[in-house]
Amino acid sequence: MQLGDIAHLRTGDKGDISQVSVIAYDPADYALLLREVTVDRVLTHLATLTVRRATRYELPGLGALNFVLEGALNGGVTRSLALDAHGKSLGAQLLDLPLRGTIGDPS
Template identity: 75%
Template sequence: MLLGDVAHVRTGDKGETSQISVIAYDPADFALLAREVTEVRVARHLGHLPIRQATRYELPELGALNFVLDGALAGGVTRSLALDAHGKTIGAHLLDLPIGEEEPA
């Protein structure tokens, strides 16, 4: 299954940092998210981006994970030469992360 089957995302941009919140549709799926959607897997899945550091924050009361991706926006939204490679696009790409099928890192 894909992450998008059990969760949706909300995103934000600040400078060259992208922030992605991954929110379970059903709070009962939070344990699956916490186990499978790690900093390492997110950074690997978004490996085409110049992420210097991925930091994950857990919000179990909300059934959500929040990822702060430093460097992901290559100088910032207004300075990047990338066309629309900002939070919403990155979040949509993250929803294609396979979960529940392989050994998570």
């Protein structure tokens, strides 16, 4: 199972910071997101980025996690030579994150 099987994402950016929100389709899967979608796993999955600092915010009322990735945009939209300087493809790439566990598993 991959993250995209149980969640969708929204992304945004400001300067050199990318924000990725992971939102469970079903609130019952929020526990699985909490357990599996950690800062370490996100950074490992997006290993080509040079993130200075990553912070995960938990939003249980929304069944969502919000990741703020400082330095992820290689200088920001106007300074980067990256093809996707806005970081929109980060969300698509993160949807391929493999998950261990089963849907609806609260453990």
